[in-house]
Amino acid sequence: MEQEILLSVIVPVYNRENFLPRCLESLVKQTMESIEILVVDDGSTDASLSIIEQFQEKYPGKIRLFCQEHEGVSAARNRGMKESAGLYITFVDSDDYVDLDGYERVFQVMEAQGKKAAEVICTPARCREEDEWKLIGICPDDAAEKMVIMYYVTSNVWNKLFHRRLLSIPGVYFTNLKNGEDTCFSMVAMSWAGQVAYVNEPYYYYELTENSMSRETLLRPWIVENTREMRDDMLRYANPECREVILAVLCKQLYYIFNHNSEFQDALWEYLNQEKDFYLNACQENVLFKNTREHILDLYNRTLRLIPEIVYVNGFGADALSIDEFEQRGLFREHTTVQILCPETCDVYENERVKQAYEEKNVSFLGAYFALEKICKTGGFYLGTGLTIRNVWNELRVNRMFFAKESRDQYSERVFGGISGEPLLLELLKCCRNNEETKSFAECIDGVFTLKILQEKNNQTAAMVYGIGTFVLAEYQVRSLAEYQEFSGEIQEPLRQYYLERTKQDGKEIRRWECQFKEQKDKAYRDTLWQQNQRRSLKERLDKENEKNKVLTEKNRILNEQGKRDKSRIQELDCQCTEAQRIGREIKVKNDQLTVQLSELEDCHEKVCRELERVEKIRQQMEKSFSWKLGRVLTWLPRRIQSWF
Numbered sequence: 001m002e003q004e005i006l007l008s009v010i011v012p013v014y015n016r017e018n019f020l021p022r023c024l025e026s027l028v029k030q031t032m033e034s035i036e037i038l039v040v041d042d043g044s045t046d047a048s049l050s051i052i053e054q055f056q057e058k059y060p061g062k063i064r065l066f067c068q069e070h071e072g073v074s075a076a077r078n079r080g081m082k083e084s085a086g087l088y089i090t091f092v093d094s095d096d097y098v099d100l101d102g103y104e105r106v107f108q109v110m111e112a113q114g115k116k117a118a119e120v121i122c123t124p125a126r127c128r129e130e131d132e133w134k135l136i137g138i139c140p141d142d143a144a145e146k147m148v149i150m151y152y153v154t155s156n157v158w159n160k161l162f163h164r165r166l167l168s169i170p171g172v173y174f175t176n177l178k179n180g181e182d183t184c185f186s187m188v189a190m191s192w193a194g195q196v197a198y199v200n201e202p203y204y205y206y207e208l209t210e211n212s213m214s215r216e217t218l219l220r221p222w223i224v225e226n227t228r229e230m231r232d233d234m235l236r237y238a239n240p241e242c243r244e245v246i247l248a249v250l251c252k253q254l255y256y257i258f259n260h261n262s263e264f265q266d267a268l269w270e271y272l273n274q275e276k277d278f279y280l281n282a283c284q285e286n287v288l289f290k291n292t293r294e295h296i297l298d299l300y301n302r303t304l305r306l307i308p309e310i311v312y313v314n315g316f317g318a319d320a321l322s323i324d325e326f327e328q329r330g331l332f333r334e335h336t337t338v339q340i341l342c343p344e345t346c347d348v349y350e351n352e353r354v355k356q357a358y359e360e361k362n363v364s365f366l367g368a369y370f371a372l373e374k375i376c377k378t379g380g381f382y383l384g385t386g387l388t389i390r391n392v393w394n395e396l397r398v399n400r401m402f403f404a405k406e407s408r409d410q411y412s413e414r415v416f417g418g419i420s421g422e423p424l425l426l427e428l429l430k431c432c433r434n435n436e437e438t439k440s441f442a443e444c445i446d447g448v449f450t451l452k453i454l455q456e457k458n459n460q461t462a463a464m465v466y467g468i469g470t471f472v473l474a475e476y477q478v479r480s481l482a483e484y485q486e487f488s489g490e491i492q493e494p495l496r497q498y499y500l501e502r503t504k505q506d507g508k509e510i511r512r513w514e515c516q517f518k519e520q521k522d523k524a525y526r527d528t529l530w531q532q533n534q535r536r537s538l539k540e541r542l543d544k545e546n547e548k549n550k551v552l553t554e555k556n557r558i559l560n561e562q563g564k565r566d567k568s569r570i571q572e573l574d575c576q577c578t579e580a581q582r583i584g585r586e587i588k589v590k591n592d593q594l595t596v597q598l599s600e601l602e603d604c605h606e607k608v609c610r611e612l613e614r615v616e617k618i619r620q621q622m623e624k625s626f627s628w629k630l631g632r633v634l635t636w637l638p639r640r641i642q643s644w645f
Helices: 020-028 048-058 073-083 102-112 146-152 164-168 181-192 225-238 240-259 266-275 276-285 292-301 321-328 352-359 362-378 393-397 423-433 442-458 481-488 523-644
Strands: 007-012 037-043 061-070 086-090 121-122 127-130 133-137 160-163 196-198 204-207 310-314 337-341 380-383 387-389 401-407 412-420 463-467 470-474 494-507 508-517
Touching: 007 020, 007 073, 007 102, 020 048, 037 048, 037 073, 048 061, 061 073, 073 086, 073 164, 086 164, 146 181, 146 196, 146 240, 160 164, 181 225, 181 240, 225 240, 225 266, 240 276, 266 276, 310 362, 337 362, 352 362, 352 423, 362 380, 362 412, 362 423, 362 442, 412 442, 423 442
Parallel strands: 007 037, 007 086, 037 061, 121 196, 127 204, 310 337, 310 380, 387 508, 401 494
Antiparallel strands: 086 160, 121 160, 127 133, 380 412, 401 412, 463 470, 494 508
């Protein structure tokens, strides 16, 4: 009698020749006997299929191989589940590996702890990134309830074992999502499981390689729509009794996507705004998982109050640029709106302070003041005269407000921005309108921010903090300058400040708004870094040009080859056409001949028909004559015979 298979291990493979031998080696040498290994090759174009076949020859009966056209990891895993026969099913990515006694240890612990009835078995896993191993998917309590385990364990499928019964439930399969398909499968399967167990036996080794199967990059234009589809699939197929934990997991997933994406932030923010009510209500409903609400609220605090991409430019000076000149120089992003501040667009007699500045030709104050006035109403950025700007919009837009600095101790009135209605910007505008004390714009900034934030607003969750984008508002409470200085030194990540660097070009002083590390203290080091950046930028441009040239060369080669093939094909077609014409002529001649023959046959047929008619008449006459004569004989003969007797 054939032994029942306890565990089916499914390995989807697509172009993993560098990692596949290690993966298969760890599976074929498992100490657990009641196990089957199903490898699904998803149309690999490298040596992956050959490697699998070599392992089949080396370890007969250990590996079942299935091949299919390239359809994606979901289709490969679904194929593996369809072909499996084990009581439990698990998955291994082809670039990962497992302990040789890993599965045996898990079932031994299950036996010892009396968890044999569990339909989903969750375990932690070892993850390595940059040569450092750490445990992921850890549950705080080994005896935790099902929903707690669902919330804490990772949403991956490779550190879990699923009972075969779950596969018969509608929705327990891998969907065609481009990202998060394992999250959907895990959460839906666990939601319908009668019992979910957590076994603290890490056996799986997950490495974050550049092309890791489990590390689907999020920098893709489809990520927003994929996020929406993932949410819909999870809520559609999951057990309604587990809705609370499903909502918590969805919020965690959304928070992860935002924190690991930079290129399509605008689209993600738009999606978050559209789904605001859903996610906030989901957090409100969720009373078990407080961290989720904190995470999602933090996400909204950081992303929903965006500085709009409106740039106000100082146009009061003689050297001011027009909008056309800004567009020609390519100084702004494609979707940025530029508005020039000048006497034609601003009321220079608005109040005594502004009037005085206009009469004194205080260009710097006028530009900053009117920009501040408009930013308070609409939000946006301000750029003074004589400045060029780098691509820093995205990292600054998430702040409530920011100001650049001329130096570490001096604010700049040339570059700043914020959201509409920001209280501190309104306070600054009020200070600038006050004509009791003649202060520069930078002095107003220093006075308002230092006084208002560090002293008067100490009971609110707002403080000036060093961060990406210079001084920004963050959710922290600082009561004194000493506390502020102490706090600013506690930030762990490398922080940056923006300074205005003075350079000369064509005899004119130009200030560049550059990103500098906070630790930079002397001009020489900054100049060195600038030169390095210039060389690096030049190298990057050259590399890009070389890559473009390679691509163009390859395209030309392909086109030339295609042209040669097309020319040869044309010649071949010409020959075929000539031959077809010759055959056509021959067919025409034969057709004419057949027409003549047919005509002759028709004439012959008419003659035959006439002859047949003549023969038929003769036959009828003969029959008629024979019948008359026969009647005479039959009439005469009896009388003759009678006369004889």
